[in-house]
Amino acid sequence: MIEKINRLKEEVMAVIATTPEAVEELRIKYLSKKGAVSALMADFRNVPAEQKREIGQRINELKSFVTDKINTLKEQLSAGSDAEASSIDLTRTATLFPVGSRHPLSIVKNDIINIFADMGFTIAEGPEIEDDWHVFSSLNFPPDHPARDMQDTFFIARNPVDVLLRTHTSSVQTRVMEKTQPPIRIVCPGRVYRNEAISARAHCFFHQVEGLYIDKNVSFADLKQVLLTFAQKMFGPETKIRLRPSFFPFTEPSAEMDISCNICGGKGCAFCKGTGWVEILGCGMVDPNVLKSCGIDPEVYSGYAFGMGIERITNLKYRVKDLRMFSENDVRFLAEFESAR
Ligand code: PHE
Numbered sequence: 001m002i003e004k005i006n007r008l009k010e011e012v013m014a015v016i017a018t019t020p021e022a023v024e025e026l027r028i029k030y031l032s033k034k035g036a037v038s039a040l041m042a043d044f045r046n047v048p049a050e051q052k053r054e055i056g057q058r059i060n061e062l063k064s065f066v067t068d069k070i071n072t073l074k075e076q077l078s079a080g081s082d083a084e085a086s087s088i089d090l091t092r093t094a095t096l097f098p099v100g101s102r103h104p105l106s107i108v109k110n111d112i113i114n115i116f117a118d119m120g121f122t123i124a125e126g127p128e129i130e131d132d133w134h135v136f137s138s139l140n141f142p143p144d145h146p147a148r149d150m151q152d153t154f155f156i157a158r159n160p161v162d163v164l165l166r167t168h169t170s171s172v173q174t175r176v177m178e179k180t181q182p183p184i185r186i187v188c189p190g191r192v193y194r195n196e197a198i199s200a201r202a203h204c205f206f207h208q209v210e211g212l213y214i215d216k217n218v219s220f221a222d223l224k225q226v227l228l229t230f231a232q233k234m235f236g237p238e239t240k241i242r243l244r245p246s247f248f249p250f251t252e253p254s255a256e257m258d259i260s261c262n263i264c265g266g267k268g269c270a271f272c273k274g275t276g277w278v279e280i281l282g283c284g285m286v287d288p289n290v291l292k293s294c295g296i297d298p299e300v301y302s303g304y305a306f307g308m309g310i311e312r313i314t315n316l317k318y319r320v321k322d323l324r325m326f327s328e329n330d331v332r333f334l335a336e337f338e339s340a341r
Contacts, residue, residue, distance in 0.1 A: 001040075001043065001047060001051070001055055002054075002055065002058065004040065004043075005040065005055075005058050005059065005062050008030075008036055008037070008040070008062060009062055009065060012030060012065065012066050012069055013069070015069070015073075016073075017073050017077070018077075019077070020074070020077055020078075023070060023073045023074050023077065026070055026073070027070050030066045030070070031063075031066060031067065031070065037059070037062060037063050037066060040059050040062070041059060044056065044059065100334070101334055101335055101336075101337045101338060102337060102338060103326075103334065103337070104314050104318055104320065104326070104334075104337045105207055105310050105311065105314055105326055107314075107337060107338060108310050108313050108314045108317060109189050109207065109209065109310050111234065112187075112189070112209045112230075112234070112308070112310065112313065113187055113189060113209065115229075115230050115233045115234060116187045116209075116211060116230065117187075118233075119226060119229065120185055121185050121186060121187045121211060121213075122185065122186055122187075123186070123187055123188075123189065124172050124173075124175075124176050124186040124187070124188050125172060125188065125189070125190060126166075126169070126171060126172035126175050126188070126190070127166075128165060128166055128190065128191055128192075128193070129156065129163065129164075129165060129166075130163070130164060130165070130166040130171045131161050131162060131163055131164070132148075132161060132162035132164065133161075133174075134166075134171040134174045134175060135153075135164060135166050135167060135168070135170070135171045136148055137293075138174045138178075138290065138293045138294060139170055139171075139174060139249060139250040139290055140249040140250050140287050140289045140290050140293070141249045141250075142249065145249065147167060150195070151195060152167070152194060152195055153165070153167050153193075153194070153195060154193050154194075154195055154204075165192075165193035166190075166192055166193065167192055167193065167194050168192050168208060168210065168307060169188040169189070169190045169192060169208045169209075169210045169307070170188075170210055170250060170305070170307065172186075172188035172190065172210070173186070173188060173210065173212040173305065174290075174294055176212070177212075177214070177290075177291070177294035177295070177296055178294050178295060181296070182214040182215050182216075182296060182301045182303070183213075183214065183215040184212060184213065184214045184215075184303070185212075185213045185214075185215075186211065186212050187209055187210070187211045188208075188209065188210045188211070188212070189207070189208070189209045189310075190207065190208065191205055191206070191207050192205065192206060192207070192208050193205045194206075198324065199323075199324075200321065200322040200323060200324065201323060202323065203311075203323050203324065203326075203327070205327075206309055206310070206311050206323075207309065207310040207311060208307055208308065208309055208310065209307070209308055209310060210305065210306065210307035210308075211226075211305065211306045211307070212286070212303060212304075212305045213226075213303050213304055213305075214286065214291070214296065214301050214302070214303030215301065215302075215303065216300065216301060216302075217302065218285075218301075218302045218303050218304060219302070220253070220285060220304070222304065223283060223284075223285070223304035223306070224241075224243065226304075227241060227243075227257055227281070227283065227306065228241050231257075231259045231280075234313065234317075235259060235262045235316070235317075236262065238260075238265075239259050239260055239262065240259065240260040240266065241257055241258065241259055241260075242257070242258050242277060243255040243256070243257050243258075243283075244256050244257075244258065246282060246284075248282060248284055249287070250284075250286065250287050250290045250305065251282075251283065251284025251285055251286060251287055251304075251305055252284060252285060252287045252288075253284055253285060254282065254283070254284035255282070255283050255284055256279055256281070256282050256283075257279070257280060257281050257282075257283060257306075258277035258278060258279050258280065259277070259278060259280055259316075260276060260277060261275075261276050261277060261278050262278075262316055262317075263316070263319070264276065271319075278316065280308055280312060280313060280316070281306055281307060281308035282306065282307055282308075283304065283305065283306035283307070284304065284305065284306075285302065285303070285304050285305075286302070286303040286304065286305050291303070311323055311326060314326075318337075
């Protein structure tokens with residue numbers, strides 16, 4: 001009997017099973033009612049009384065040994081299939097986390113700044129909350145100019161000094177001229193505010209890059225050449241420009257600049273309303289009154305200034321039809337632009 005028990009134990013020790021079905025077969029073979037261990041128990045009846053104690057113990061040991069063995073086999077198999085299910089493949093390339101894209105206005109702002117930086121301009125920035133002096137008075141706006149009306153400008157306080165949201169970044173030019181003697185060569189990027197009803201074509205805030213160059217003997221021809229260079233670097237070497245007489249309080253003479261429509265190539269389309277030209281900026285020679293109010297001698301120095309809306313340039317480059325898309329933060333729109341990675 002003892003011999004039988006030992007043989008069975010050795011046999012069980014050696015078994016292997018690679019599928020759950022095979023483990024189940026082993027369980028039936030050893031542990032079921034008709035299994036080998038039960039058969040031993042049936043034989044137990046015939047064991048002489050004096051051996052019953054020892055044999056009984058051995059059979060019990062064998063039973064728990066076989067049960068453990070079968071449980072271990074089961075666990076090993078299910079651990080294996082877990083690993084398969086989670087399919088951890090350590091050789092695979094790591095998943096790239098999606099990163100944001102740069103905002104189209106930032107892309108275009110950087111493009112504009114870089115073109116002027118190549119021509120020797122540096123960046124100047126100033127506050128969005130301004131006073132009347134820097135936005136209007138220093139820039140030769142007459143006291144009754146419409147921009148000084150609440151209809152056009154957001155005023156924060158009206159007394160004792162007018163505090164307002166800047167309507168253009170020309171205020172930064174004033175701040176630089178007050179502190180610096182020429183030569184001055186700067187571009188002023190930033191957000192500006194105007195009291196307009198929000199629609200596809202107008203917003204209560206937008207972004208500008210304005211430029212200023214002051215030195216001895218600066219002429220309108222210098223301005224024209226710098227703007228032509230800008231237009232061709234921004235919109236392609238075939239781009240033409242034209243300057244139309246205009247008026248700004250702070251420049252004299254003043255002009256508005258059109259570029260040949262980059263959508264139809266100047267032939268005439270819906271975007272340029274059939275004219276072949278689209279307006280992109282205002283410019284002119286700095287009015288001597290402005291130089292004087294900022295402490296620069298207009299008898300010695302002259303200069304030019306220009307200013308453009310970044311939204312307008314972006315519309316021309318990327319054909320964004322509705323201005324509101326720039327500030328709605330719809331990721332489907334933003335994701336169309338170059339990744340920031
Ligand atoms: N400041 C003007 C505007 O906001 C633009 C401009 C700047 C025009 C410099 C002429 C010279 O519309």
